[in-house]
Amino acid sequence: MEQTIELPAFRRSAELSPNSIDPETRSVEVIWSTGARVRRAALFGEPHDEELSMAPEHVRLERLNAGAPFLKVHEAHDLDAVIGSVVPGSARIENGQGIARIRLSERNAVGDIWRDIEAGHIRAVSIGYQVHRFEISKPDKQRELWRAVDWTPFEISAVPVGADPAAGFRSNSEHHDCVLHRRDAPTSEGASPMTDRTETAAETAAQSNTTAAPEETSMTDDTTGAADTQTRAAEPKPKAKPTADPAPEDRSRSVDTDALVSEARAQERERVSTIHGLADKLQLERGFADDLIKRGVSIDEARRLILDQVAAKADETRTFPHVSIPLGGRDATVTRREAISNALLHRYSPTLFPLEDAAREYRGMTLMELARESLETAGASTRGFSRDEVATRALHSTSDFPEILAAVTNKTLRQAYEAYPRTFPLFCRQVLATDFKAMHRVQLGEAPQLLKVGESGEFKRGTLGESKESYRIETYGRVVAITRQVLINDDLDAFTRIPAMYGNSIAQLESDVVWDIVTSNPAMADGTALFHATHKNLAGSGAALGVDSVGLARAAMRKQTGLDKKTVLNVRPAFLIVPAALELKAEQLVAQNLVPAQSGNVVPQSIRTLSPIAEPRLDAASETAWYLAASPNQIDTIEYAYLEGQQGAYIETRNGFDVDGVEIKCRLDFGAKAIDWRGLYKNPGA
Template identity: 85%
Template sequence: MTMMSLPPDTEAVATRAREAERDRVSTIYDLTGRLNLERSFAEDLVKRGVSVDESRRLILDQVAAKSDETRTFPHVSVPLGGRDERITRRDAVANALLHRYSPTLFPLEDAARQYRGMTLLELARESLGNAGVNTRGLSRDEVATRALHSTSDFPEILSAVTNKTLRQAYDAYPRTFALFCRQVLATDFKSMHRVQLGEAPQLLEVGESGEFKRGTLGESKESYKVKTYGRVVAITRQTLINDDLDAFTRIPAMYGNSIAQLESDVVWGIITANPAMADGNALFHTTHKNLAGTGAALDVGSVGAARAAMAKQTGLDKKTVLNVRPAFLIVPASLELKAEQLVAQNLVPAATSSVVPQSIRTLAPISEPRLDAASETAWYLAASPNQIDTIEYAYLEGQQGAYIETRNGFDVDGVEIKCRLDFGAKAIDWRGLYKNPGA
């Protein structure tokens, strides 16, 4: 007797199919989620019924494409015995462009001579060729687009040129505040609490029993934090086509200059704004004994009185004399010449009463035009930050000064350059500063 085959269990088949579909969908969403891909990309794969294996391949392709869009420029390892040829060539092209920007600041190096006189578009074509891209028959627009969105060295070259021009302009800007202020590094963006140290307790005679008595340090606390400032500069493909070198040399240089100006604005703004300290009184206040009761013109007598007031400053116990000695004479631009004449070393006065004491002649004059907007007559004395705190300014650790990042543009067809400054400043102690409103 022949046994008849049983009909397939349609319900079991349907169950396995549903489970397989659930596995496929969950796998796709899981992979795209872990690789930070858009959910719409996963939804498209699910709707089209793409298999798991094919989905994996497409997901990897999407990750590679996304990596090209947001490029990072890792350090290239240098083989023992010499520099990497790619780095050498990239630096040479950057030097040729920098030499075009400013021959005096960036002398032409021997390796860069072969690139001298080449336009931006010619250098872009050269970079594509070195990367193995055939540019024969490509239009100017196609060359510019591929140079900005390819694995060639050209984006790195633009980044290097922009970085150096921005940094050079940033470093060249005069920072008059650095002489009498103290620089520190902040580890994060949280408020930093700075202790205004009082005097150490006086030493007492040790009796025959050998007992040392304990003392305490007086202290007052000031706090501030680092803030972030920034802008984005774009280098478009039109820049390459038009051979507009200024777009990524002079414009970044202007940003470097403006970043340095911002630092000066923040620090000198403390002097002109006269903010409140932790004790509730303004930085320059009669309670702090660092503000002249009556304004006086800049001369030997008024400077002598200001110097004496600083010397008689006391510790937080209101008793211990600190003998703070001024090191800088700070004036607005309108008083710069008068300040220089006052501290000049080679003047031979006709009368003894006109002699400028050596202690005043040792003051270093600092002229700052930002002070003129607040007052053209007010002048200041400041102690060295090595003797006592005055104003403290801070950069984020690892991000000192102007900092730039580069990526392929999302909002523009080109390269975006982000300029950033992490900076903060605060008056820490009033006893190292003195103000006379002038007359």
């Protein structure tokens, strides 16, 4: 059962984390919530327990991470009450705790509060939050548990005492809608949960005409419940109003209210019985009808939903002349085809392709035996056929044997393609091309600097410089033929190992295309080579790989400017690219666990953060040259593209015409181009 009510903002205690104080930034971390269970006096009905779910998907952190205010004792109507704010992006959920870093204001008036926090005198904080959805359950012989599964913390306050009951619900803040979802709502015999809800609504409406404003809600933590109870007991209680005999008008209103409640009960019983009756007649599940009742669906809407459910069940199974196949299920032919493919793949590589249960019956069969079974499953008799006739018929008839061979070839090729070590994707960016036309990549310049505008002055216009790089994808391919001789000789390697070698070849081709850009140093759109002194990404004199030379290269990248020749980009290198000959040297340079005996040989942490990439294709050009590359998330480097929908190797099959068998075509649509030289740096080496 679900119900929507209006609720005010809540308050709940939390605590500072004193050991996280940072005097320089005047900030400190707070544990703003652990979701602990607290007692609440409800806006209506009996008291209940409230629990905040600390699952990340249940807490909306947008307002905290946007820089929510840090207030003084929840004072939300005075600017002086804002004594700081949440550091944007610091709010998070860790191990079931809500954590955020608070930065206090530099105002003189806040200085005393900051000193008290440093000294440990102020340790308690409290959060303000809104609940959008409660899940309500009723454990056996316990109070109702209201568990917030969708809620928003929107402010954090410094308070003198945690869990101060006066800090909650006594302001005139606006209310907001909250959904109550009752999972274990008790019902009386013969009545539905909706009946209870209707009766409560009617009775509440009646009482609102004769009773005072709803009771203010308070909160106590388990650890401070006794003290809070004493505090409330000491508060002066409102004097009871003298009772008097109800006036005739009041008695008439009471009679009208009773009539409304009785009418609501009768209408609810009619709705429940009608929905159950329709569901029973149409042989629908009882749970479907109960769900409609709990959701408060009207009779007219229930009729429509019941008819939709009947139509959906009728479409679940369609009957054909010889077989009934449930929609969304697995066709027997497809299942058998995949089982045979798995048996052949397991025979090729047991470690890469574990044997599935459905494939066990095909495990010991030869290619000829599988071809014969495929023909017989398709309805063709193979009695008296020679091995050559079986092979020819299996490859050219309507059997599914060519599809089985193609599936095995495709999987072995893809597996080998993905297993080949490709190093370029780490510092290059992948895109998709929609066609084979030239793609133009615009290298935008930086936004123009803002200029001071005087009184009654005009805003001056600025322009963005740009540089355009163009490239297109190319098509590469070969054809693999599986002939009838392969079947007769039971030569499994012909369509497992050979396609695997093609998969390696395709992956190697991609690496060749990309690394050729680095070694050939092609010209960019401005007519200058990729690595050139004009681009400020080529060392003037070669230097061996070491701390000093890497430091100079890193400084050169940081000082790269935009196309306006003025804006400093501060490009930070992320990868150290070396030939195979320098792989060990690069790993020693960036090693995290090596401590030199002399302090002068210590490698700075900024260099240790570089990720080494060793590529043997670089050795053919130079065994001493090394490179730095930035992350493609910061700036463009080299871009590579596939044709959309055909990333990586693509397979097509057809019955052979030039060969007596099945032809399998391997195709790759691929292209690459250096887009920006500022994210790359080269040193020719010693």
